[in-house]
Amino acid sequence: MKELESNRRRFIKESAAVAGLALLSGLPKETLAGYEHLPSKTTYTDSGNIFIRNPIAPKIKFGVIGINHGHINGMVDAVIAGGGEFVSFYSKETDLGAQFAKKYPQAKVAASEAEVLENSAIQVILSSIIPDERAPLGLKVMRHGKDYLIDKPGIITLEELAEVRKVQKETKRIYSIMYSERFENRGTVKAGDLVKAGEIGKVIQTIGIGPHQINPKTRPDWFWDKKRFGGIICDIGSHQFDQFLFFTGSTQAHVVSSQVGNVNHPHYPLFEDFGDVVVRGNGGMGYVRTDWFTPDGLGSWGDGRLTILGTEGYIEVRKNIDVGLPDHAGNHVYLANNKGVQLIDANKVYLPFGEQFVNDVINRTETAMSQEHCFLATELALKAQKNAEVIPLKLS
Helix, strand or coil: CHHHHHHHHHHHHHHCCCHHHHHHHHCCHHHHHCCCCCCCCCCEEEECCEEEECCCCCCEEEEEECCCCCHHHHHHHHHHHCCEEEEEEECCCHHHHHHHHHHCCCCEECCCHHHHHCCCCCCEEEECCCHHHHHHHHHHHHHCCCEEEEECCCCCCHHHHHHHHHHHHHHCCCEEEECHHHHCCHHHHHHHHHHHCCCCCCEEEEEEEEECCCCHHHCCHHHHCHHHHCCHHHHCHHHHHHHHHHHHCCCCEEEEEEEEECCCCCCCCCCCCEEEEEEEECCEEEEEEEECCCCHHHCCCCCCEEEEEECCEEEEEECCCCCCCCCCCCCEEEEEECCEEEEEECCCCCCCHHHHHHHHHHHCCCCCCCHHHHHHHHHHHHHHHHCCEEECCCCC
């Protein structure tokens, strides 16, 4: 904390010379601090990438089918933190399964997908299976009477979405998508608290930037095939549509325009490396940009940012890295409103998703995310992807 305090003071001093932030020097010390603390009546412990309440006794039992993306680790950790007992998992890739078993030795290695699906003790299935297999698996899960938490993109075609909606309505099971850029990012959670508290008035627009580092040598074959991952807006952009709906409070929305392209990877002809979208809802407007152009020298997989414009101020979240500060740490939230300017370190903000999701499974509520929100965010991403204008390979 002393190091953070020192870095923060250096930042404030250096920023005072910049015209846009000169007003910082005139703010009270307590305003400049802006560092948030954990609730005093609750004990927290650092469990890797999340802070968990101690203790939460297991309330539900869950299993895993498909571990093709590393996001599954955060999903499992969140549900365990929220009161889930990890019972068993199945992976058809033995090498991935062996690594996963070492990380979660408490879970039994199942011999088949059916073994997990037919285990009557298991209430929820988690998965990060290959994207084109996610909706078909979800249909099986719901028809087996279980709830489903899937990595994004949770659905990759509009035809799949229609079938998932139909079966979800029939079975009344939860079909939830883990939008990790909101649910697992402390800065974004903090921004939600600020908006809810009215710190920037009514939200007018969100700008969501989702840059990613490509690391081609680490990518499996399916990563390069649009038919398998759904396209860049469907994949990465799904995060941004979730945040647009959440922060604007929109319950209806449509895509104004969208474009996609493969502008720098001709050797992967089925790939897309850039996409952007303009969207409008009944609660506000939004802009989304996604790309695979994060430079190797950045020090992070992506400089993800979210800007929320309100009638009385704005918020910017620097999610993974803040290149403007000496330590480059992420989870920094910038707030500017009629009261002044704050730099908020959100690195110890509690992530409520796991606990909320577990309670939703038990109580049949929608505190983590409503089913309609989940489906609408998906629908917007799929329509933007399907109707996108294609950018020429060689820009002139």
